[in-house]
Amino acid sequence: MNDVPGSDVPAPPLAGGPPEAADPPSDGGWSIAEAGRDLGLAPDTLRKWQHRYGLGPSRSSSGGHRRYVHADLLRLRRVRDLIARGVATAEAARQVLQDEAIGLESSGSDPAVRRLAAAAAQLDGPSVRHLVDQELARRGVVDTWEHLLRPVLVSAGAAAERSTHAIAVEHVLSHVVHAALSSRIPPAATGTPRPTLLACAPDEEHELPMVALAAALAERGIASTLLGARTPPAAAASFLDGLLVVFALLPQDVPEFVQDPAPGTTIVAAGPGWDPAALPPRIRHVNSLPAAIALFDGSTDATDE
């Protein structure tokens, strides 16, 4: 263990325990021999995996030797475990690398989540669209949103903070999901008032959840008007005699039109950006698509939060 860099770093128990039990090296990482011992793999196997599948170490020493960091070992461990479950090495490597690109864990995912994540990780917009359309038709908007789209979007959003490729993945995903959901919203019939307006808080850029709500309502035969991101207060305040859903993902001050709604207008504050304690008592707060839909279904599932 004398090649573990950093004199103050205790020797990691690579040979005797899992990498998560080891103190991560403060500088440089572990040698290929140490990584191989921990994983139960020959150094030559690790070299082949690096050349064939891109499963190499993140660092190298000043002398050009491989140095595996904690994340490298976790990645290799996932590949090793998939192989142990009968997955071919190339497929295991592909799955793990794609999952990393979108921030998903390898195990326990819905197969549709895995397929969507894989297509998104490859920036394959047509395949993403095909999968989303397929699942929307099969499961309906609410189930698809809750169990497929939202988990993948959340993972992609988190991953986008760590890599530029993941930023592109998130853009492809959100763009295609927006288009797929929008295609399920019928255009407004000219001159026909719609009693439901879906808007976003004045400073809110995220509109996808409102697009999902509009699509879910359309699926139930409920027409709505969607004004989208950064709805100006003047536009929202001009809506009379109906239900106004105002979405906020990021923290927002309560705007005047929510504090003092127009006559005949019922307002629902949707999303985690609203502080329920700051909302007027008569304003209902929902924090999920099923809860929002329940308002229209008349069920008791719409929970104030």
Next chain:
Amino acid sequence: MTGHGTDASPAIHLEVAGPLDVDVLESLIRFAHSTIRSGCAELVLELNALTDFPTRLFSDLHHLDQTARLHRCHLQLLGLDEAVATALCTSRGAVTGLTDRRR
């Protein structure tokens, strides 16, 4: 979509009427941004009788407004009140305060 202006007068007038789908909106906003960045002193963006309402409209206009401020361009938006009133099926006078954002 139409636009006109002269070299002598840097004021540019962009007008869009009828269908404003996401592709047209993207083209319009991209052109408006490049117009502002090219040194235009005044940009008038007029929306007439829109037959649809892209959800990114307000957000795109917000970012256009920020670009205009940064480049000291006088941006005017005309017709947005009517566009919203049409989308909401309210009377034209019901929506006010969205257009003609002057600085």
